[in-house]
Amino acid sequence: MATKPMRKSQKTKLYRWRWTGLGPNGRKVAGEMIAPKRVEVENTLKGQSIAIKNIRRKSAIGGGMGSIKPRDIMLFARQMATMIRAGVPVLQAFQVVAESLKKPAMSALVQELMNDVAAGSSFSEALRRHPDQFDRLFANLVEAGEQSGSLDHMLERVAAYKEKMESLKSRVKKALWYPAAVIAVGIGVTALLLIKVVPQFESLFQGFGAELPAMTRMTISMSEFAQQYWWWGVLGVMALVFFLRTGMKKSKAFRYRMHKMSLRIPVIGDILDKSSVARYSRTLATTFGAGVPLVEALETAEGAAGNMVYERAIAQIREDVATGQQLNFAMRMTDQFPALAVQMVGIGEEAGSLDAMLNRVADYYEEEVDNKVDTLTSLLEPFIIVVLGVLVGGLVISMYLPIFELGSVI
Structure with missing residues (x-):
């Protein structure tokens, strides 16, 4: 101590x-x-x-420490694998890698690992002292590599796993941010027109001395409401974001409900669902293929699912497998995993190639996520044009209607 x-x-x-x-x-x-x-x-x-x-x-x-990204960890794993494969001792490999890294936070972290190993700790023990940067999977694979004498191979496997997971995460983020950006742009443009542009026309219409069209009156009423209460809207959005972030952090029940609700969103829910299956399959394939016992590999996969609905399902699978159930039967009992994934896992178990089959499952669902994201993007592009056209065009037409009517009278 x-x-x-x-x-x-x-x-x-x-x-x-x-x-x-x-x-x-x-x-x-x-x-x-x-x-x-x-x-x-x-x-x-x-x-x-x-x-x-x-x-x-x-x-x-x-x-x-500073801010260390998953890509920094991936680069570190690849560099260490290259050094160790070339026959460089681990301590010297740490030194070379620390000097080659451009990000100071990552360089300092590698120096801390080197100090721990120099003091007598194993590579995996040094990694476990930094759980925020090196997850359970990284430490388990390094430990398996140390025991089997294939540390370079395990580090390459970690780097490949991190690369695939980051690629999957970026595709899912694209699917989530694109609709959010569309909504934000639409709201922002509408608010700008109502608060800044419409009042200029309103002052012009006051000198007409005639009754305005219903569409124009409605737009002016919306403008007056927006001018008077826009800051309430901003505060409301900020309060909602704060409530959601705080609830997600402090309440597991609330986080579970939000994750469950996210899986029901049209198109996006399907992307999140397939993403969780792919992450579970890839993590389980990587850990189990490295010689980690299945129950322990399932515990690692549980933390990598990225969705509490799947985390609970995987926890139930782990309990069933620990009591002697087959993996595919335990997956089917959760009623959460697609039938295709369950069948492929069953084939892998019967053929004695579970890790290879899990990798195929991950490849399949990663491709499905990619296709879904591309479809969502292609569908949203015309939707953006229509929404912005209706919002902006409707406001512009409502403002010019009195002018058109005045011209026809003259």
């Missing part, structure tokens, strides 16, 4: 340094460098025969 504070004090705090100087031929040079101390920057520049004029510290990377 006494070693924890010491470990925290050993974390490398990195800074970003901006430097200027003169090169060997007298040419002005400048750049940025990441290092814990100014003297290290000076030594590095002197080693490159650069006459230093100025070194200024720009910002600190607190605790060496």
